[in-house]
Amino acid sequence: MNVRLKRTPGLYLVGFMGSGKTTVGRHLAHRLGWSFFDLDDEIEAAEKTTIAELFDTRGEPEFRRIESEMLRQHVRSIERGRPAVIALGGGAFVDAANRELILQNGIAIWLDCPFERVQRRIGGTSVRPLARDPQRFAALYESRREVYALADLRIAMESDDAEQALDAVLNHPMLK
DSSP: OOHHHHHSOEEEEEOSTTSSHHHHHHHHHHHHTOEEEEHHHHHHHHHTSOHHHHHHHHOHHHHHHHHHHHHHHHHHHHHTTOOEEEEOOTTGGGSHHHHHHHHHSSEEEEEEOOHHHHHHHHTTOTTSGGGSSHHHHHHHHHHHHHHHTTSSEEEEOOSSOHHHHHHHHHTSGGGO
16 A cells, blocks of 8 residues: 555545545445545535535635635544545645645545536536536636646546446555
């Protein structure tokens, strides 16, 4: 197993909203026998509201602050030897401090999902605040790709089959 994973056993799934982070993350954690956490779900439970409501009532900067704190809590647990797979929100890895924390405490895995598939899955939904405006949604997708490329691994999401992505992750030389 990778030396970094032996020191801090954390796998962090990054990528654009709708790329399959939660689905693949659950399967990956199950296969490894590790805990699984979806950062957005954790935030909604802690704040007793939806991500959309947080954006609408408290703004994106406050959401990002909460997101970073929740990530730090999980990293502290991983540092204490509790292995976990964490599905990050689409913007969490974009923050430089979050990215540094992740890259120093495990392996970041980018689920690179084509825009057409993401758009089909969630485009135009009011549940995702950053997906409400189609042009802004497409621009955000493009602007985040270069940051996601800083992840340790890139897994091309070539289909909707989570098992295919899971196999690509588990068979990657970096995780051997």
